[in-house]
Amino acid sequence: MDVQLLSITDFHGYIRPHNTTSDGTVKDAQGNSIVVGGAPYIATHLRNLRSGHQNSITFTTGDDFSGWPSEVSFHAEEPTVEFLNGIGVEFTAAGNHEFDLSADFVQNHIGKGHCFGQIDVDSCFTDSTGRRFRGAVYTISSANVTLKGSTKPLLPPYVIKHVKSGGRQIPVGFINLTTPTTVTGTTSYQPALDNLPLVETANKYVAELKRRGVEAIVANVHEGGTAGDIYDRCTNPTGPIFDFARQVSPEIDAIVSGHWHALFNCTVPDPDGNLRPVVEAANHGRLINEINLRIDPRTRDVIRSATTSVNHPVTRDVPPDPAMVKLVDHWVAKGAQTFARPVSTITGDLTRVRDADGESTLGNVIADAQLADSQRTPGGVADLAVVAVAPQKGSTSLRGDLLHAKGANPADSDGIVLYGEARAAFGYANPVLTVSVTGAQLDQALEQQWQIQPNGTVRFGPLAVSGNVRYSYDASRPVGDRVNPADVLIGDQPLDTGRSYRVAGLAYTLTGADGFSAFTGFTDAVRGNRDYEAFREYLVRSATVTPPPLDRATALK
Structure with missing residues (x-):
């Protein structure tokens, strides 16, 4: 059976299509620039990619927030949450920028829709559907961000999704991790928090998932690397995510990364010498990564040799999704009002x-x-x-x-x-x-x-x-x-x-x-x-x- 994984990373609130080289293009294998990105086109590409797949799971790899475009940054990240809710995101790994305000902001405002300050001035704005902000309908997860001195995760450490094979349900586990630079990063500096180490924490939750009968395991890690500048290639991979990939438990079948705003599609040997995908899908909605896990229904484990991965450019040669066009127009207009x-x-x-x-x-x-x-x-x-x-x-x-x-x-x-x-x-x-x-x-x-x-x-x-x-x-x-x-x-x-x-x-x-x-x-x-x-x-x-x-x-x- 096949399980399709679709992900974006480091979105940073780029709901509006941007036309700058760094925010609105990627390079193909010939070095040509392709114009990409924007919420209306992401939604269409996701719908097209899901077509024909019985089992499809959509998630992000962190830094959804710290929206730099003003239509998002003026409005407490709420436009981004409306977008992620709208495209069917099921969970996200908390990135360092998720903590740019506070852990309370992530847990209670984003996670539960709690308002602060004056409604429709400071938070809980009216969205493009006419509804007041209600929070994320997806899970925000991190296995290694804790309160200072604690080893208990502040957020859920992993997510288990069940996929269908005939009449059976097969679990797929996603361990979500946050870069250890979060606590002392200059934007996310949070002296009341701690970061646990990536490899040891991932291995701990691999063991826990195995005890719960989960054999198919993915690490969704907001930590990056670099491997060239061609969106679907892998050249000279270096950086902390590749160090992680070479050390972390071989029970993990695929590694999805973010944080470095890099773009690569690699396979890297695990500690037992078996290859597994290690991918990063750039930033600002320029790429969508697709991993197709081939799972043996009998063992419920991933067949590595039959698992594939590809980075898809979010081209603008498809019809823009009407609901997302409305969303972008609403928040851009709202941004102009807030500016004034x-x-x-x-x-x-x-x-x-x-x-x-x-x-x-x-x-x-x-x-x-x-x-x-x-x-x-x-x-x-x-x-x-x-x-x-x-x-x-x-x-x-x-x-x-x-x-x-x-x-x-x-x-x-x-x-x-x-x-x-x-x-x-x-x-x-x-x-x-x-x-x-x-x-x-x-x-x-x-x-x-x-x-x-x-x-x-x-x-x-x-x-x-x-x-x-x-x-x-x-x-x-x-x-x-x-x-x-x-x-x-x-x-x-x-x-x-x-x-x-x-x-x-x-x-x-x-x-x-x-x-x-x-x-x-x-x-x-x-x-x-x-x-x-x-x-x-x-x-x-x-x-x-x-x-x-x-x-x-x-x-x-």
Whole structure:
């Protein structure tokens, strides 16, 4: 008997067809680009692929969420859930981005449809069918994400599906796993959670499934690798998913992966030397992977030699599914309405333009917003906040200016900040963390604003600081010795290199990804809101924001 497995991975809310090279094309074996993707076409291809198959199971391999397109990101991931419900997804492996907000968000909002904030403003929006959000009708699963210090999975560790063979039902088990980088990832940073190791956890649940009489077992793993850039080929496979494939129990018959946004269709020997499929279907709905498991009804196990796999491009040469066209149109229109919602007023421009000391009105306001978010976070209460406005590496979180003059949106007027404008000005879905560092680390971080480049020049990558901080520096002194701790005031008290301070900043900065390695080794991390929400809440609570003076950093003459 045959069991068809259909999956997508790393969808990230790309319901709308996109036309960029990275989001809307794949390469064929000849190197030609094929235009692909979009919810209306995914739905049609799935329907066509299922045709003629008695046993077909549809699932995803994680990162359905952290929807980057605004029509999704503005609406608490609900458009993505409506789409996945609509195409018949039966379960998903939780990816790292499923935890970009919180475990509670995944379990209770997405999983159960619980509302938060103001209905139809913050959550529980009306969907394309006229119904209020009701949550996922599929199972969200992860065997290796736990609460800190626990070995009990936070979500169901596996899913068992029963398929028909004549008059009999045969179980197929799916162990779902999440990349171990989740807990300390810069967007999913969750200090209250743990990640258990992939191989040991998978083997544990293989044994449990076997005790329950399951012989056909699939690992659905949100962890990736790379094997070339041709969508249905396998060239020089490398990466953690291939390490996993070579080590994990030979009782697992196929491995479906995600996370790296890669595209490959490989077969890899298990520890006993028997080949099994290891696949990844790119990202953003560009590909659908199809594995056809051939199962012996007598043994209820997979016949590896007769099992096949193929990655299908989601081409746009098929009729778009009408229900999904309606879904996309509904959420795009809703996105435009949400963008135009006023959230605050400003009395002058908040821009990224930096003065000679590296200060900007937007950078200073963002630092104040992060400090305010910390004060509202249980266990937070930072002494100061920092923002990498021009980081030594990576990209800045300050992405756009907020101008006093009205913009092109018909809903805008002088001094009004619209929801979409605030969202576009700051953030890349990073959480605000409050951490403990020593005064010596703080001093070193201020020194790291100046770093010597490979060509011998000195690059200035300033840190914005919250309004309760003032410091002076001497640019004539050597790099690494330009800030005297005695010239740094935090709440009118000189920086004490021997004491501990609570600092609020984005996870990207505090983990050293911005080039400020001084912050690494912090302790006692507490997670606040994401950058978007922290800034918007600051604007809403302030009601009116005046551009702050640029007087927090001063060069010594």
